[in-house]
Amino acid sequence: MRKTFVAALAATSILVLSACNKQPAPDENAAAENAGTETAAAGDINGTWVADLASVQIDTRPDEILVQNGQYECKTCTPPYKVAADGAFHPVSGQPYFDSASVKVVDDKTIQRTGKKGDRVTGDSTTSVSADGNTLTVSFNDSSIENAPVVKGSYTETRVGPAPAGAHAVSGQWKPAKIENVSAEGLTTTYALDGDTLHMSSPSGVSFDAKLDGTDTPIKGDPAGTMASVKKVGEGYEETDKRDGKVVGVSTFSVGADGKLNVVYENKLDGSKTTYSANKQ
DSSP states (O other), X not given: OOSSHHHHHHHHHHHTTOSXXXXXXXXXXHHHHTOOOOOOOTTOOOEEEEEEEEEEEEEOOOEEEEEETTEEEETTSSSOEEEESSSSEEEOOSOSSOSEEEXXXXXXXXXXXXXXXXXXXXXXXXXXXXXXXXXXXXXXXXOOSTXXXXXXXXXXXXXXXXXXXXXXXTOEEEEEEEEEEEOGGGTEEEEEEETTEEEEEOTTSOEEEEETBOOOEEOBTOTTOOEEEEEEETTEEEEEEEETTEEEEEEEEEEOTTSOEEEEEEETTTOOEEEEEXXXX
16 A cells, blocks of 8 residues: 555555565655654554654565666566557556556666556656666656655665666666655654544545454545555554455554554565554654
8 A cells, every 4th residue: 555655665666667566665864764753652553653764674576677679678566567668658557556658768877767547647767777787776756646745755776687688777686775765745654543443644645544343445545446454453453455355465563662663564466575663753
């Protein structure tokens, strides 16, 4: 889903057509690191939380992309897809946040990608390779949610697999390294527990009002029609997200004795796992 930093990044990866489908943690941006220092009582979920990017850990397979012979291919997207790298928009099937994509080769080390859902742009990115060919930098804009702030940021990945002979420099296998920047909207989540209902909202434009009995409820604002179900598990919570009845992700989150919100997100589509903590604002 697209509410917490993880979701935000995960979604962003898809929306901006990045090779990854994880939503690695938002960045190590000062806004997140310097978020409010108010301490929450252990177990008290109520309040506004900002992801601490320094705490993020990602367990995932390398991203693999290929730009060659006029084609762009994201081999590790879920599902994988291929479009002509000619700067024009081409249909893409199976992606929840875009149904057409444009890829433009800017120069021998840079490409630009844009996604649309219908006639509206839902994300764009610029991907560049360092002079030594070993670092990939992606700057993105996630505009998937209509009438909501654009979530902006950047991240880097390290080469772990070579580009095939004759392929563009962005080709190959890449391992997530560091999130350089993510705007506050993509890192912030507010929870309010009201009896047997957990209310969630984010300045990124999504929210839900979920009963703690595991009943599916719509995630308002999510253009992919994602549903969330939430249940109490011990001192914490478990959220299961579905699209078209299929589980796409599971988050568990609880407040520890140190007052931090500890989150584990499992992407059920690509098998990746992201953990991080958030500070109460």
